[in-house]
Amino acid sequence: MxxxxxxxxxxxxxxxxxxxxxxxxxxxxxxxxxxxxxxxxxxxxxxxxxxxxxxxxxxxxxxxxxxxxxxxxxxxxxxxxxxxxxxxxxxxxxxxxxxxxxxxxxxxxxxxxxxxxxxxxxxxxxxxxxxxxxxxxxxxxxxxxxxxxxxxxxxxxxxxxxxxxxxxxxxxxxxxxxxxxxxxxxxxxxxxxxxxxxxVFAAHRDGGQRQFVERPMPDLPDESLAPVLAWAQERLDSPLTVSDLAARAAVSPATLHRRFRAQLGTTPLTWLTGERLALACRLIERGESRFEVVARRSGIGTAANLRTLMRRETGISPSAYKARFGPQTNG
CATH class of the missing domain: 3.40.50.880 (Class I glutamine amidotransferase (GATase) domain)
Structure with missing residues (x-):
């Protein structure tokens, strides 16, 4: 243990x-x-x-x-x-x-x-x-x-x-x-x-991602996930779904899933959840103490969802995260 x-x-x-x-x-x-x-x-x-x-x-x-x-x-x-x-x-x-x-x-x-x-x-x-x-x-x-x-x-x-x-x-x-x-x-x-x-390295890849991917680089430039990832990162506060990502990439959800597995070693939903949690953490570190606002602006939805996700992924509550990494400890 x-x-x-x-x-x-x-x-x-x-x-x-x-x-x-x-x-x-x-x-x-x-x-x-x-x-x-x-x-x-x-x-x-x-x-x-x-x-x-x-x-x-x-x-x-x-x-x-x-x-x-x-x-x-x-x-x-x-x-x-x-x-x-x-x-x-x-x-x-x-x-x-x-x-x-x-x-x-x-x-x-x-x-x-x-x-x-x-x-x-x-x-x-x-x-x-x-x-x-x-x-x-x-x-x-x-x-x-x-x-x-x-x-x-x-x-x-x-x-x-x-x-x-x-x-x-x-x-x-x-x-x-x-x-x-x-x-x-x-x-x-x-x-x-x-x-x-x-x-010049990815800020966050979850530990549960696979050790290797099917293709280190896409065969065709238009199969790169970079454009849709950048688009999604600018809209994390919106109710994005995997279907939304697929539509933006002009592919089916199944094809998008295969490309995420091949290029990133993870699923679209796992990636999206990780990006939202990272944004929520940054908002708390920058001084936003209203957790319902953090949850809404990061696309997590509710303060209850934020507490559940943060405990699962970081092992601590939003309040504990704020106490450890908030502005009063970063000065």
Whole structure:
């Protein structure tokens, strides 16, 4: 069962994110963590995270010997992490160092948030912290993972899983999706959107979306969903339906559904609901305290619908979201 934890930023400083880098770690996911948590964001008016890399050895040979990482902290830095990102690597059958697994267990025992990108789920499972928990990993390792760790509830066809104090991503760009989700959890939708704009990356893809799509790019330019998505985002306060989206795209609802699945890995209704919730969160962060107004302007309808949707998707009520991310905490 997931532990309840807000992982709020410490009053004395920014939230401490530490990445453990071990032999044969993947550079891509390390780069994702650095982009999300390691760069200064002066446009937000605050330092979001205190970011550090650490390793059990002074010199760490990265995946396939691409380069050697030096000059990072020792493994003891993991003991100061509020969020600990564990190592991942392609050789999942090779056991992790006992010292790394012990660092993961200590972090979990003291309530730190644990994150595994791609094959990092294997590290978490080896440490024993995923028993009875939900997780994901790259689809190509799903059978191997289930065979080795049958007590873990693996969801093999989603982008990422947020199980409270343990979060896992499927790999590749899903690491960016999970990282932005974490920023949204920590600082709200407005700052997450600011970070995503700097990355030139989608601000919000729900964790339940599929790991891969049928076509990364449409075969024909006129099959792109971009125009209808932009049209809908400007009209979220209207009572839009899937049929409305299909009519705008000049296709049948069934064809629209297939294109959403192929290009975005989700359904039109799920996408529309996610966009409306993101708008509702931004309105609350900007100071709108009348939840019936937030619900109406975001197309969610009623304050009751807003409460239900926010609790389901963020785990907290609109009032709690306002207290955490409203103007009085952003100043």
């Amino acid at each position: 997931a532990k309840e934890s807000s992982h709020a930023v410490h009053a004395a400083g920014a939230h401490r994110v530490v990445v453990i880098v071990d032999e044969n770690s993947n550079p891509f996911e390390l780069g994702c963590a650095t982009e999300i948590f390691g760069l200064r964001r002066p446009e937000t008016g605050r330092d979001l995270y205190d970011f550090r890399l650490c390793s059990p050895e002074p010199r760490t040979l990265m995946r396939d010997g691409f380069f050697t990482l030096t000059g990072v902290a020792g493994l003891e830095a993991a003991d100061a992490a509020d969020t600990l990102i564990v190592p991942n690597r392609p050789d999942t059958d090779v056991p992790r160092r006992p010292a790394v697994l012990d660092a993961v267990r200590r972090a979990h025992a003291r309530g730190a948030r644990l994150v595994g990108f791609c094959s990092g789920a294997f590290t978490l499972a080896e440490a024993g912290v995923l028993d009875g928990r939900r997780a994901t990993a790259h689809w190509q390792w799903a059978d191997s993972f289930r065979a080795r760790f049958p007590s873990v509830h693996l969801e093999s066809d989603v982008l990422f899983v947020d199980d409270g104090d343990i979060l896992t991503a499927a790999g590749s760009t899903a690491a960016l999706d999970l990282g932005l989700h974490m920023v949204r959890r920590d600082y709200g939708a407005e700052i997450a959107n600011s970070v995503s704009r700097r990355l």
